[in-house]
Amino acid sequence: MSLSTSAAPAGPDMRTQTVRDGRAARRVSAWLFAMCALAALMVIVGGATRLTDSGLSITEWKPVTGAIPPLSEAQWLEEFEKYRQIPEYQIVNRGMSLDEFKTIYWWEWGHRFLGRLIGVAFLVPLAVFAATGAIGRALALKLFGIFLLGGAQGALGWYMVASGLSERVDVSQYRLAAHFGLAVVLLAAMFWLALDLRRAAAGRDGAEASPPRRDLFWGALALAAGVYLQMILGAFVAGLRAGRTYNTWPLMDGRFFPEAYFDGAPGFSDLFESIAAVQFNHRLGAYLLTAGAVWFWLAARRTAVEPRARALLVGVLAQAALGVWTLLAATPIALGLAHQAGALIVFMLALYVVHGLTMSMSITNGSSSS
Incomplete structure (x- = not known):
């Protein structure tokens, strides 16, 4: 592009x-x-x-x-x-x-x-x-x-x-x-x-000031994809109004893995139709994204990408905290909308990181071919 x-x-x-x-x-x-x-x-x-x-x-x-x-x-x-x-x-x-x-x-x-x-x-x-x-x-x-x-x-x-x-x-x-x-x-x-x-x-901007590392590019791309997937999981939570049940954290009804994850005999559809399942999946996605954002920031330290990686990490941590607050409050309208807006901000930050690395790699490839 x-x-x-x-x-x-x-x-x-x-x-x-x-x-x-x-x-x-x-x-x-x-x-x-x-x-x-x-x-x-x-x-x-x-x-x-x-x-x-x-x-x-x-x-x-x-x-x-x-x-x-x-x-x-x-x-x-x-x-x-x-x-x-x-x-x-x-x-x-x-x-x-x-x-x-x-x-x-x-x-x-x-x-x-x-x-x-x-x-x-x-x-x-x-x-x-x-x-x-x-x-x-x-x-x-x-x-x-x-x-x-x-x-x-x-x-x-x-x-x-x-x-x-x-x-x-x-x-x-x-x-x-x-x-x-x-x-x-x-x-x-x-x-x-x-x-x-x-x-x-x-x-060219600061993210393109030094040769890129492909592991950072693929890591950023994976994070952006993960944020998008997490947003889709959040849509299933909204679709089933799952944010107004299991309003405790970090446990769900006293358990990390909810007993009602499967509704009756286990089936693939439970992943998207069971309230316990869609909420647990969304929680698990938040944990994985937080870990990924921490890893990316650590990997990007002392590189030109670090400022963007730090912004993404702060965004992910703030969104995770807002998600917990929204859950504990049983998803009032104001917090629900703030959480949705926060998801869009985090996704844009992830794309901003990927874009900078993409441009950097394009410049490097162009320079090597010339």
């Missing part, structure tokens, strides 16, 4: 220039960083809809006309009547007042509206950058691919919601994990390209 500008050192990338000059690279990278912030906000608002039980309040998917909320009492009553037909209302929320319905409706409407806003905020500047020649064809195609993936993310979100409208009182935890996972992939793609462009505009 390396990018170049006219101000960058001459090399193979200059033949496939992807940005017009350093100024264009700075503008496009700033826009992408802003899109990352919006995408992160979208993920957090999605977490809020989950924690407030708002996700099923809108029972139809109208990508265009759905941007307009109910504007009259009659329209509100019509939306409420649709909600009253689904199992969540009939089994969980029977007797809910119209005002209570409006509260959960606004959470879900805000989540969907933010998704539409992100689509516009992405497509319009992309069209301007492409039309003015600020970006080359290669980068434009990558960015347009991200836009299309964002549209698929919206469709996947509806596929998730649809799972809770007929035979369940909640959405499928599998579809929730897929929806969340794709959102994180989109965020990562924009963040990586933004880092590429920032480097193209500013030149």
Whole structure:
């Protein structure tokens, strides 16, 4: 994904220039960083809809006309009547007042509206950058691919919601994990390209000042993959509301390995459908990531990568502590959202480390071949 500008050192990338000059690279990278912030906000608002039980309040998917909320009492009553037909209302929320319905409706409407806003905020500047020649064809195609993936993310979100409208009182935890996972992939793609462009505009950074060690690169890559996997495990915890049970630490119901890990006869599905299993898996993932972050920091000492390794370690330790606090408090909304935001920060830190090492290895390989 390396990018170049006219101000960058001459090399193979200059033949496939992807940005017009350093100024264009700075503008496009700033826009992408802003899109990352919006995408992160979208993920957090999605977490809020989950924690407030708002996700099923809108029972139809109208990508265009759905941007307009109910504007009259009659329209509100019509939306409420649709909600009253689904199992969540009939089994969980029977007797809910119209005002209570409006509260959960606004959470879900805000989540969907933010998704539409992100689509516009992405497509319009992309069209301007492409039309003015600020970006080359290669980068434009990558960015347009991200836009299309964002549209698929919206469709996947509806596929998730649809799972809770007929035979369940909640959405499928599998579809929730897929929806969340794709959102994180989109965020990562924009963040990586933004880092590429920032480097193209500013030149080499400190992580590239000394020859890279391949063990550090592979270690950082493993940590980034581990953080992503841990986030997916967290989505299963959210999907089963497993954070509101076994609210003790470090033991679960007085045991390190919970007795209820397998629900009946052991089976593979228990890993994702047993409350005890998904919470234990998430705890175990946190322990492994903490150990990995400590190892990486120790291995990176006295190298140019150490500042990034230290930041990643601090992020992992803070997130682990926040996770324990959230668990002991039985996942109140504020702590639940803070924990989700912390996960995004840790993942971005891990990608930042990998990106620096990737650029360093690219430079070294280019120098050896020249």
